[in-house]
Amino acid sequence: MSDKMMAAVLEKPFSIEIKTVNRPKPGPDEALVKVHCIGVCGSDIHYYEHGKIGRYEVKSPIILGHELAGVVVEVGDQVTNVAVGDRVAVEPGVTCSRCDYCKSGRYNLCPDVVFMATPPVDGAWADYVAVRSDFLFPLPDEMSFEEGALLEPLSVGFHAMRRGKVGPQDRLLVVGLGPIGLLAIQAAKLFGVTEIYASDVVPFRRELALEMGATGVINPLEGGVAEQLAQLSGGKGVDVIIETSGNARAISDTVHTVKRGGRIVFVGLPVTNEIPLDIPLLVDSELDVYGIFRYANTYPAAIQALSKSPVDIRKVITHKYPLEQIKEAVEVARTQKDTSIKVMIYPNAGDIM
Numbered sequence: 029m030s031d032k033m034m035a036a037v038l039e040k041p042f043s044i045e046i047k048t049v050n051r052p053k054p055g056p057d058e059a060l061v062k063v064h065c066i067g068v069c070g071s072d073i074h075y076y077e078h079g080k081i082g083r084y085e086v087k088s089p090i091i092l093g094h095e096l097a098g099v100v101v102e103v104g105d106q107v108t109n110v111a112v113g114d115r116v117a118v119e120p121g122v123t124c125s126r127c128d129y130c131k132s133g134r135y136n137l138c139p140d141v142v143f144m145a146t147p148p149v150d151g152a153w154a155d156y157v158a159v160r161s162d163f164l165f166p167l168p169d170e171m172s173f174e175e176g177a178l179l180e181p182l183s184v185g186f187h188a189m190r191r192g193k194v195g196p197q198d199r200l201l202v203v204g205l206g207p208i209g210l211l212a213i214q215a216a217k218l219f220g221v222t223e224i225y226a227s228d229v230v231p232f233r234r235e236l237a238l239e240m241g242a243t244g245v246i247n248p249l250e251g252g253v254a255e256q257l258a259q260l261s262g263g264k265g266v267d268v269i270i271e272t273s274g275n276a277r278a279i280s281d282t283v284h285t286v287k288r289g290g291r292i293v294f295v296g297l298p299v300t301n302e303i304p305l306d307i308p309l310l311v312d313s314e315l316d317v318y319g320i321f322r323y324a325n326t327y328p329a330a331i332q333a334l335s336k337s338p339v340d341i342r343k344v345i346t347h348k349y350p351l352e353q354i355k356e357a358v359e360v361a362r363t364q365k366d367t368s369i370k371v372m373i374y375p376n377a378g379d380i381m
């Protein structure tokens with residue numbers, strides 16, 4: 029195997045190019061994964077456009093991408109949980125395993141996490157990536173690489189269901205139908221929820237939500253969400269809202285829309301830090317409010333749930349490109365919000381596409 033590989037390198041905003049770079053060498057506790065497919069995420073787009081998210085700034089050239097699956101092609105001396113030839117999903121955040129958060133199972137809050145495609149850490153829009161092997165999860169035969177890659181955004185929905193204590197008895201509203209919202213609908217189905225309403229301003233996204241199993245859809249531009257919801261649910265309302273839009277108005281609306289005693293799970297990040305929320309109503313209604321940061325311990329559970337389920341998360345994939353066309357892929361994801369949901373990239377496309 030050559031010690032070089034192809035990778036998409038972001039030099040500065042709007043400047044991304046395919047370059048020949050050194051192929052990573054796996055450490056003793058790592059495996060080298062040949063990337064089969066990898067998604068374009070909203071965070072990748074944000075770095076591409078703005079060169080930073082919050083305190084994370086692209087100060088030197090970086091490889092983006094963190095939603096992937098591939099094949100193990102080499103393992104370090106100490107690796108026992110995966111072997112060469114295994115098809116695996118890659119969980120992109122490697123934690124310290126030692127701090128209180130890690131030890132208590134909330135490793136998504138680990139202060140020392142090394143997360144792919146978060147500056148200065150490289151991601152995997154590349155032929156190969158080396159990953160600590162305890163963050164690799166073998167895929168059962170019945171699961172495709174695409175599903176393996178989508179476990180990452182699905183995990184956010186999965187984590188939201190757990191945090192919001194969602195179960196089969198609940199009625200749900202998912203607000204915002206980008207990849208995270210649409211996959212939250214799928215996560216809800218995997219949690220046994222049968223009545224799931226979904227809201228977005230884009231018609232294509234509402235149609236896809238219905239195709240993916242939403243019970244009914246709402247256009248927030250066509251009147252009050254609570255009123256539309258009351259009509260759709262026969263006046264019953266929803267027990268849980270999963271807010272993925274990050275829209276300020278939508279966030280303020282949640283306390284008015286959810287049932288008394290209900291739960292609100294905030295997933296989407298707004299562009300402004302402070303947003304009005306009716307606190308007396310929140311108190312009076314005894315609402316539970318949860319924030320979601322990434323996920324923890326979702327991969328094994330999601331693989332178990334998905335592999336035997338009729339739920340098909342691949343419906344969110346609207347575009348596929350070889351790595352060589354990364355620029356076009358990113359531009360589609362960035363500018364065609366009316367027709368694109370998840371854009372999938374195929375490194376090593378010559379072998380597989």
Ligand SMILES: [Zn+2]
Pocket residue numbers: 069070071094095180181
């Ligand atoms: Zn992502």
Ligand SMILES: [Zn+2]
Pocket residue numbers: 123124125126127128129130135138139140141
């Ligand atoms: Zn830790």
